[in-house]
Amino acid sequence: xxRVSLVGDVFGAIADPTRRLLLExxxxxxxSVGALTAGxxxxxxxxxxxxxxxxxxxxxxxxxxxxxxxxxxxxxxxxEITDWTTALTGFWxxxxxxxxxLAEKIDASADRPDx
Amino acid sequence: MLRPIxxxxxxxxxxxxxxxxxxxxxxxxxxxxxxxxDFKPIVGHRFTIVGxxxxxxxxxxxxxxxxxxxxxxxxxxxxxxxxxxxxRVSFRLEEVDDGVRLRLSHExxxxxxxxxxxxxxxxxxxxxxxxxxxxxxx
Numbered sequence: 390x391x392r393v394s395l396v397g398d399v400f401g402a403i404a405d406p407t408r409r410l411l412l413e414x415x416x417x418x419x420x421s422v423g424a425l426t427a428g429x430x431x432x433x434x435x436x437x438x439x440x441x442x443x444x445x446x447x448x449x450x451x452x453x454x455x456x457x458x459x460x461x462x463x464x465x466x467x468x469e470i471t472d473w474t475t476a477l478t479g480f481w482x483x484x485x486x487x488x489x490x491l492a493e494k495i496d497a498s499a500d501r502p503d504x
Numbered sequence: 505m506l507r508p509i510x511x512x513x514x515x516x517x518x519x520x521x522x523x524x525x526x527x528x529x530x531x532x533x534x535x536x537x538x539x540x541x542d543f544k545p546i547v548g549h550r551f552t553i554v555g556x557x558x559x560x561x562x563x564x565x566x567x568x569x570x571x572x573x574x575x576x577x578x579x580x581x582x583x584x585x586x587x588x589x590x591x592r593v594s595f596r597l598e599e600v601d602d603g604v605r606l607r608l609s610h611e612x613x614x615x616x617x618x619x620x621x622x623x624x625x626x627x628x629x630x631x632x633x634x635x636x637x638x639x640x641x642x
Contacts, residue, residue, distance in 0.1 A: 478511055481608060485515050487537035488606075492519035492527045499523075 398446035415462040511610040518603040525575035
């Protein structure tokens with residue numbers, strides 16, 4: 390429902406290399422703006438701005454812990470986009486494996502007089 | 505025209521053309537690699553495949569035979585999701601030295617989010633995104 394309207398935001402969010410890097414760093418690890426800024430070569434303000442866009446796209450979640458705001462990845466919007474394509478490819482690959490095996494088995498047994 | 509989903513899978517099958525054609529057009533053989541269906545090799549024939557719903561599939565697909573050129577080509581209309589118009593699945597068989605080259609294509613419909621992603625040239629990131637999404641699943 391509401392997620393559908395966020396699709397455009399998701400594309401915008403992942404279009405930027407810095408934000409993709411942030412998503413990777415937030416994968417499985419909750420982090421503060423300070424920790425994300427350290428070693429990034431960017432200012433705290435710039436990192437905060439990127440995080441705002443990721444929040445808006447639904448790709449990260451924020452939690453307040455004392456004086457810190459902690460961010461973590463929420464991959465739900467990514468899953469919705471990618472699942473269908475990968476599932477479809479996997480489906481046909483598996484079916485064609487079976488088809489190939491069946492056809493080759495039929496002809497192999499037909500060729501052998503003993504069978 | 506660039507289609508949102510244009511998946512082609514190619515297989516080299518060490519069997520005769522007649523056997524491979526039988527496998528994709530005889531219901532008793534279709535059941536052994538695909539699904540048990542009331543398939544008939546007649547243009548316009550409709551059948552439904554039913555299975556267990558999984559991520560990306562609602563558990564049933566409406567199929568219609570659109571084209572049939574024995575023993576080389578068959579095209580199905582493939583309606584497998586509510587989120588997109590029916591796609592086209594084509595089987596192309598070509599006799600080669602020691603067997604058959606099978607090319608399966610699935611073109612057309614994709615749910616809107618996937619379509620938009622592909623339209624914007626993001627196919628390169630699909631794998632990475634899928635990994636990221638899977639890793640944090642649950």
